[in-house]
Amino acid sequence: MARTKDPAIRELLIERAAHMLRAREPITLRSVVAETGVSTMAVYTYFGGMDGLWRAMRQEGFTRLAARLATVGETADPVRDLAALGAAYVGNAGAHPDLYRIMFDAGFDLEDPAAADESLHHLVRAVERARAAGRFRADVVATDLATQTWIAGHGLASLVTGGPLPAEAFGYGIPLLTALFTSAGDSAERCRRSVEAGWF
């Protein structure tokens, strides 16, 4: 038919835009393509416009988050795993603060919403394992507790990456998760040890 798109260019533009975001440089149509050899039209060919580029960067953020959550293995202590997932979540936000910030900026929708849900499912499964292991009460609704864990993790990540709280505030994750999991039925002392073992 005709010429085919070069995936390398798409990757190059996302990479460059993400780098400029990290360097706090203004991300404009012309500044992104500058010194890349490609013209401004490439942004429209590959992303349909600047909105599409931002969408792709958000997707990139969720992809990295999913990759990091995937590195958290399953041990014999599901509560530790749950805390480790929370630590991985805020750790990812701390490692890529600019990427994390745009992930939750409203106005754009994701290319692949399922990828975002997938991340929450990691938490849900860990809660279910903890409940099955007798650490949580039988009446604990897995999605509810997982969502509450997410809320705490996001509040922490958002306030630290946003500036109001210093990086040391990441430590609040331990008492927050301990309170949450203890409230779900885990014994206080055992919960504290598990959370501390999983956190960072």
Added chain:
Amino acid sequence: MARTKDPAIRELLIERAAHMLRAREPITLRSVVAETGVSTMAVYTYFGGMDGLWRAMRQEGFTRLAARLATVGETADPVRDLAALGAAYVGNAGAHPDLYRIMFDAGFDLEDPAAADESLHHLVRAVERARAAGRFRADVVATDLATQTWIAGHGLASLVTGGPLPAEAFGYGIPLLTALFTSAGDSAERCRRSVEAGWF
């Protein structure tokens, strides 16, 4: 000396910009001053530019939050008051979602940072009262628990106003705060009643 600024114009522009923000209309230099009779220069006279206008709107958000928190009185049950402060916080975010979103957008600093801290002090004082009343353990650090309450409240407010969670998710505030305050030493059943009494 010369002509003096008219505070009414400043208020008019903030009001109009906030209204346009609520209506999801693009807030531009020219669109803000349109149909107001004033010229584009007014934005520079009163705010020094568009950044200043956004700063003023953020300040307006913190002012409204402070006003709402101030309506929460002190009762004989400090844990109820603490929950009521949390409810007022997320309630304010739900009432003014667009204003809340820009409050925590990085890049700008507040005109009056002390006003933001003042809000957190409401929580700190409530924690101190609860500790003094014997509801919390003596070793509870008031600023730590207040910050954790803020983290939970902000996570909830942020995820709901941002879109990922529906408005019904505001209900997660009850188990979140109950877990937090129970972990601080309050008895489970009594804590649950206090939080439910103070929430919304």
Added chain:
DNA sequence: GCACTTAACATAGCATCGCTATGCTATGTT
């Protein structure tokens, strides 16, 4: 009460923004 000073004001214009229309080029198909 008049003249002077000075800050607020309106207008016009600048560089740059995202985006689109228009040919040209190169690649895959027949």
Added chain:
DNA sequence: AACATAGCATAGCGATGCTATGTTAAGTGC
């Protein structure tokens, strides 16, 4: 070999935030 078509580069459009410039009007000193 000839065609069809998608990617590409260029130029230009309306709109953006901002600034330079001249004018106007309010406050001050005599």
